[in-house]
Amino acid sequence: MADQTDVVELCSTLVRFDTTNRGNGDAVGERKAAEYVAGLLTDAGLAPRIFELEPGRSNVVARWPGSDPTLPALLVQGHLDVVPADAADWTLPPFSGEVQDGFLWGRGTVDMKDFCAMVLAIVADFARTGRRPRRDVVLAFVADEEDRGDLGAHWLVAEHPELFDGCVAAISESGGYTYHVPAADGTMVRLYPVGTAERGTAHLKLTARGRAGHGSRRNEENAVTRLVRALTRIADHRWPVVLTPTVQAFLERTGKALGVHVDLSDVDGTLARLGPAAGLVESTVRNSTTPTMLDAGYKVNVIPSVATAQIDTRTLPGTQDELLSEVDRLLGPDVEREFVANQPAVQAEVDSPWFDAMAAALRAEDPEAVVVPYCMGGGTDAKAFAKLGIQCYGFAPLLLPRGFPYRAMAHGVDERVPVEGLRFGQRVLERFLLG
Incomplete structure (x- = not known):
């Protein structure tokens, strides 16, 4: 029997729940996946609740007590819905959750059932070993992110803000993954961009x-x-060009790591010198x-x-x-x-204990990691939770092999995630939650 506390098996199971969201109210629904998640949280000794504005459009929220209740709480949030996938275009069935050649395939493996699986694996492991996170953690697995969030994060924030009492920071998708870029001397640098802003x-x-x-x-x-x-x-x-604090910090710190001259008065010239790293920032300088x-x-x-x-x-x-x-x-x-x-832009503090803790957790698993802040060109449910004054970060760590087209995976054909990358991400998140 498969181990449903193993991160790979958890992610595979989540992928097999078809939670397609086509937008404008046309969705399969998150209910079955939400019930599965709630069951796992219950098995770990938590008391999850399911919230629905419309039947079948389910959100799961639970509070995970920490070892030091005097510390401010952390929100860990992910969405259960996925964008459509046409099986005719895929090498493997998009809702199969198959493992092949070291990768777990399927719609949602990158966006973002991988992160949800990591979190669930950590909760199960902590329950089994008697460990607790350092601070209270609110776990939210929400609906409707792939549309407008009206049935998910935005509704929860508007109608049930008490669920997030005490939370001062949040982590979620779109950050903390390996980005291989060549330095000026020809060596390869492993950047790990952590989202500290969104347009x-x-x-x-x-x-x-x-x-x-x-x-x-x-x-x-x-x-x-x-x-x-x-x-x-x-x-x-x-x-x-508009240089926000996040974008300026990205340019300066990435340029230093790559040995590239950064001229903030000539951003286009600087982007040309950054090479592939420019892909992380070129859409957010304007x-x-x-x-x-x-x-x-x-x-x-x-x-x-x-x-x-x-x-x-x-x-x-x-x-x-x-x-x-x-x-x-x-x-x-x-x-x-x-x-x-x-939905207004989101801006969290770049130089903060939260960012430092994320960077430390990454470097503990990859000593050569260069952790930099970056601004997301699109958007996530952070736009909802930021309304509560929560500092929102994109931190869903993954170790990715060189040449893997990660940024093309979300919403793309043949979406997949490396198995070892999932295990790396789980270890990083464990360190972050214990630190």
Whole structure:
């Protein structure tokens, strides 16, 4: 019988629960996976509770008592839902959870059932050996992160904030993994980026209005033309460099580790010298406004009176008001904007005991680890928990082999995680929780 306290078996089991979330309310649901997680936590002596705003969209929360109740509590949070996977595109079935050639395959192995499995394995191991984390830990396995979090983290924060009483910091996905980069002298450096910030999400809907008419006739009030011109101005705009504390620290510390000259007055030149390491930061030295959706008209010979578009807008901490002012200027008087989603950027302290503890845990397992802060270009449920004043970090440690395309795995075809990477991550998290 498989050992359901082993991190690899736990992750494999979690993958086999199809928790696909297509968005806009179209989801398989997290209930079965949540019941499995709650059962494991119960077996470890905890008292988990399942919370649902809608049937089947389940969140599991439990408080894990620490050995020193005077210390501030830590939130450890992960999501149980995954994005869709078309089995026809995959080498192995996406919900098989198979282990092959040293890798565990399946949708969610990177985003983020691997982290959930590590946490569950640690809880089980601590229960078996009588150990406890140093401080109280709130464990949250949530729903709906792959959509908007309205049935998961954002709902829990709004309706059940008492669950997170005492939590001052949180860890979750998108940080603490190996990133192999060449130094200036030709040696390889193992960077471990820890997420200390996230760009904000300010998705915009644009609406251009005009005068309907026949497609064969001249019309200076064509809504489609007005919208296309505005979109062209948006797409062509070059947003200025903004060096937030996280991004500046990343550039300085990574440059030092690689032996690369860092010139903060010439960020583009610095990025060119960083080589592959630039991939971790190039999307977060600026805001971005990317047109992604268009909708207008119903017949080729009819000029519509309304045309709409959506823009994926991402904002660095402290920049949203200035960005929106510039967007309004670029749109001009004939195009209106409104928010589709608006979640502010997240910024945690870079130089903090929390970051130091994460770095120490990584270096204890990999003495050559170079731990640097970084800003995530997208977003996570940290945007919900930050509303409670919690300092949110991306710290889901993994040891990755050189050449492994980790950043292409999340939401990608043939998603997989190295088995030894999972075991490494469990050891790092154990050290962090005991420290």
